[in-house]
Amino acid sequence: MKLQELLNGLDYTLVQGSLDTEVVDIAYDSRKVQPGWAFVCIVGTNRDSHDYAMDVAEQGASVLVIEHKLDEVPQGVTVVQVESSRRALALLSCNYFGRPAEKLITIGVTGTKGKTTTAHMIHSVMNAGGHKCGIIGTNGVAYPGVSRALVNTTPESYELQKMFSEMLAAGCDSVVMEVSSQGLMMDRVTGIHFKVGVFTNLYPDHIGGPGEHASFEEYRAWKGQLFRRCDVGVVNVDDKNCSTLLAGHTCKLVTYGMHHEADFRASELHLLRAENFLGIRFHVSGREDMDVKVNMPGEFSVYNSLAAIAVGRVLGVAHDAIHDGLMNISVKGRVELVPVSKDFTVLIDFAHNEAGAESLLTTLRAYEPKRLVVLFGCGGDRSRLRRYGMGEVASRKADFLILTEDNNRFESVDQIIKDIKIGIAQGNPDVPYVEIPDRLDALHYALDHAQKGDLIAVIGKGHETYRDRMGKKTPFLERELILEYAAQIGLK
Ligand SMILES: CC(=O)N[C@H]1[C@@H](OP(=O)(O)OP(=O)(O)OC[C@H]2O[C@@H](n3ccc(=O)[nH]c3=O)[C@H](O)[C@@H]2O)O[C@H](CO)[C@@H](O)[C@@H]1O[C@H](C)C(=O)N[C@@H](C)C(=O)N[C@H](CCC(=O)O)C(=O)O
Numbered sequence: 001m002k003l004q005e006l007l008n009g010l011d012y013t014l015v016q017g018s019l020d021t022e023v024v025d026i027a028y029d030s031r032k033v034q035p036g037w038a039f040v041c042i043v044g045t046n047r048d049s050h051d052y053a054m055d056v057a058e059q060g061a062s063v064l065v066i067e068h069k070l071d072e073v074p075q076g077v078t079v080v081q082v083e084s085s086r087r088a089l090a091l092l093s094c095n096y097f098g099r100p101a102e103k104l105i106t107i108g109v110t111g112t113k114g115k116t117t118t119a120h121m122i123h124s125v126m127n128a129g130g131h132k133c134g135i136i137g138t139n140g141v142a143y144p145g146v147s148r149a150l151v152n153t154t155p156e157s158y159e160l161q162k163m164f165s166e167m168l169a170a171g172c173d174s175v176v177m178e179v180s181s182q183g184l185m186m187d188r189v190t191g192i193h194f195k196v197g198v199f200t201n202l203y204p205d206h207i208g209g210p211g212e213h214a215s216f217e218e219y220r221a222w223k224g225q226l227f228r229r230c231d232v233g234v235v236n237v238d239d240k241n242c243s244t245l246l247a248g249h250t251c252k253l254v255t256y257g258m259h260h261e262a263d264f265r266a267s268e269l270h271l272l273r274a275e276n277f278l279g280i281r282f283h284v285s286g287r288e289d290m291d292v293k294v295n296m297p298g299e300f301s302v303y304n305s306l307a308a309i310a311v312g313r314v315l316g317v318a319h320d321a322i323h324d325g326l327m328n329i330s331v332k333g334r335v336e337l338v339p340v341s342k343d344f345t346v347l348i349d350f351a352h353n354e355a356g357a358e359s360l361l362t363t364l365r366a367y368e369p370k371r372l373v374v375l376f377g378c379g380g381d382r383s384r385l386r387r388y389g390m391g392e393v394a395s396r397k398a399d400f401l402i403l404t405e406d407n408n409r410f411e412s413v414d415q416i417i418k419d420i421k422i423g424i425a426q427g428n429p430d431v432p433y434v435e436i437p438d439r440l441d442a443l444h445y446a447l448d449h450a451q452k453g454d455l456i457a458v459i460g461k462g463h464e465t466y467r468d469r470m471g472k473k474t475p476f477l478e479r480e481l482i483l484e485y486a487a488q489i490g491l492k
């Protein structure tokens with residue numbers, strides 16, 4: 001493809017060379033550049049890849065896209081300067097892959113909590129409704145014939161556009177994806193105009209770390225950007241940040257909720273618990289009149305389901321298909337039951353911060369278990385506030401805590417547990433707990449000491465398949481490890 005075609009829709013200055021230059025492919029990682037490729041130089045959080053300009057020229061790059069002046073300009077390479085390289089990467093990628101998003105029904109889900117679950121519910125509803133829908137998010141990418149993990153919840157624009165074009169080739173007519181605030185901020189979804197945008201809720205998160213947001217207001221503003229880039233916004237009207245987040249929106253709005261007037265409103269909630277089953281039944285009124293049963297527990301599952309119902313209806317999915325889609329939902333590592341005993345319930349969940357833990361444990365408490373036992377740790381090299389928050393919430397909500405490791409990364413588990421205990425002291429210093437630094441030993445302890453009627457929530461790692469100690473990731477499949485040990489000790 002000619003460079004000029006790739007630059008369609010972008011403001012740029014030609015620094016040297018020709019717009020007629022042929023471009024074979026695009027790279028934003030110098031190590032991937034091959035002869036004839038365009039290399040987009042990015043000022044990252046760790047390094048500035050303008051520093052690789054001479055290297056990629058030697059590797060045969062035909063074009064360099066730069067954001068600031070180069071110390072040394074390689075000869076024989078076309079150089080184009082833009083205001084934002086990340087934005088340029090996104091628009092070049094859209095053009096390179098033939099603007100695939102325009103040929104798909106695109107659904108973007110944003111919010112602090114519930115993105116993965118809601119995206120899976122929408123995916124299930126769409127497929128039950130006869131669509132061929134792909135999915136992209138924290139649990140990876142999936143479409144017919146493909147299922148694999150991803151580095152980011154919202155992948156880099158080049159990767160994203162490539163996935164869209166592969167989905168089209170695989171026969172998909174739609175895609176639902178998680179749109180993180182970082183994804184919006186870093187231009188990973190630039191160039192995509194969504195058919196439907198979904199807002200789940202907003203709590204303080206992703207603030208203060210490297211590549212994160214400077215403040216809650218900035219975080220909220222980035223999430224709000226989605227509603228300037230979609231036709232219809234399906235929004236949780238009960239969330240207290242909803243109207244501020246929507247300031248400046250350009251889309252049509254469809255609301256859902258329980259406590260305020262909404263287009264899709266849930267009432268008459270009934271918790272359902274049976275052997276190895278936690279779910280909820282409720283009624284939807286407003287633009288809909290239907291009873292719904294979901295095989296995921298608690299109030300937050302009602303919100304996530306309402307979003308999926310509203311999206312389904314906006315896109316013309318039939319009632320029965322919506323029913324089927326929600327009844328058969330199962331999301332890896334999201335309140336996922338592990339069937340080990342008829343006497344007690346074990347579930348694994350990805351809740352790994354205060355907000356997630358609070359909503360999960362409040363939800364589980366409502367099922368009135370004999371004891372609510374929570375096994376958790378917190379990530380190393382992440383905000384210590386998370387540890388205080390998790391410790392505080394867990395101590396207030398649980399009857400017994402098993403403190404252990406999460407991904408320690410380069411921190412010591414003892415220090416992390418010490419921080420969690422600061423939170424416990426602030427929440428409920430009287431809660432009984434044990435400290436078992438090795439997570440596998442902790443899982444064994446939980447099963448060895450389970451009592452009839454217990455609900456044991458193993459939280460923090462969810463769908464993850466590894467544990468990270470000193471930056472070294474080794475396999476750790478929580479669900480399988482629990483099942484294995486249960487079989488070993490003969491649980492029934
Ligand atoms: C802090 C952050 O967001 N970093 C993201 C960012 O990387 P970066 O800009 O920091 O990269 P860098 O290491 O400084 O390198 C700069 C550039 O040099 C290039 N490079 C690097 C080395 C080299 O030899 N040659 C070379 O060309 C890199 O490819 C890159 O283009 O761009 C990368 C490519 O898109 C992302 O994978 C990476 O996400 C990291 C892994 C990350 O952890 N991000 C988090 C904060 C994040 O985005 N999370 C959200 C939300 C998750 C949630 O909902 O919980 C997400 O959507 O994932």
Ligand SMILES: Nc1ncnc2c1ncn2[C@@H]1O[C@H](COP(=O)(O)OP(=O)(O)OP(=O)(O)O)[C@@H](O)[C@H]1O
Pocket residue numbers: 111112113114115116117118138178200201300301303304333334335349350351355356357359360
């Ligand atoms: N609507 C919701 N409101 C509050 N908590 C929720 C909601 N939905 C799910 N949760 C809780 O938060 C956890 C994470 O949910 P989910 O993975 O769906 O959200 P997410 O937005 O993708 O989160 P993350 O960005 O951390 O991956 C769940 O396992 C559950 O405990």
